[in-house]
Structures are given as C-alpha cells and as structure tokens.
Amino acid sequence: MTACEVWFYHLERQGLDQVLPTLLERTLQKGWRALVRANSAERVEHLDGWLWSYRDDSFLPHAADPGGDLADPVVLTLQAGNPNQAEALFLVDGAEAGDLSGFQRCSVLFDGRDDAALQAARDQWRRFREAGVTAAYWRQGEKGWEKVS
Numbered sequence: 001m002t003a004c005e006v007w008f009y010h011l012e013r014q015g016l017d018q019v020l021p022t023l024l025e026r027t028l029q030k031g032w033r034a035l036v037r038a039n040s041a042e043r044v045e046h047l048d049g050w051l052w053s054y055r056d057d058s059f060l061p062h063a064a065d066p067g068g069d070l071a072d073p074v075v076l077t078l079q080a081g082n083p084n085q086a087e088a089l090f091l092v093d094g095a096e097a098g099d100l101s102g103f104q105r106c107s108v109l110f111d112g113r114d115d116a117a118l119q120a121a122r123d124q125w126r127r128f129r130e131a132g133v134t135a136a137y138w139r140q141g142e143k144g145w146e147k148v149s
Helices: 016-029 041-053 115-130
Strands: 005-011 034-037 074-077 088-092 105-111 135-141 144-147
Touching (some): 005 016, 005 115, 016 088, 016 105, 105 115
Parallel strands (some): 005 135, 034 088
16 A cells, blocks of 8 residues: 655635635545545534535535535545545644545645644644655645645
C-alpha cells in the first residue's frame, strides 16, 4: 500500500465554500471516496446544506455522520477513523488527521487570512514532516493552484 501524501491548501483568494466542492468533484472523478473531517457540528451542518446547493446545475452526493448513509461517496464527520473507506481525507478548521492508514491523500484546507488557522496549519505541517510524511504545499495564485513545495 502506498503511503498517504498530505497536501496543504492555503486558501487566500477563495474560501472553503468555493474550494472544497471543486476538490471533492476531482476526487470523485478519480473514482475515490472522500471523508471530510471538521471540528464542529455547525461546520458539518453548513457543509451538508452547501454541498446540495453550491451550484444550480449540480450537487455532490454525500452524507453527514452520524446518521447519514456511510455508503455515500462523500461523508462529512467530526469523528476519527474512516467510516466510508475513503481514499481521500479532507481536514477543515484545524481538524486533526489521526491515523492516515488506508488513505491515499490527506488535504489540509486552511484560511490564510486567519492567523489562528495559519498557525494551526504550520503546526500540522511540522508534525507531519517530523513523522516523515510526504507533504506538499499549494497556494492560490492568479491562474489557479501553484505547488510551492
């Protein structure tokens, strides 16, 4: 099994509501399942509604845990683990990764305009690097995402 890669997405030009659906769509296009882990029930509730309505011509099939259908290709949760056997883990609002075994990729999305979020992402980066995890940093440029490291 391939080790999980960790990609950090520094949100500067667009917020989570604009970036997350696009990344989830790309994940599903790869044939992967996704798990979105947040730090608050309010964020899960917001994303649950948003992913049904973020575009007039589309929606992302998903479930909110607990209580949702964990067979859906995207699951929103507060819990550790991998209840839908996802290949991609998305961490928002400083949520912790926990055990990355079973995941192909972990994406850490953080708001670069929020000092606390920026510091939390730096701390996560340092912990991943100290653990020997392969990590890459992506920044929003004028023409889209630019890989910095």
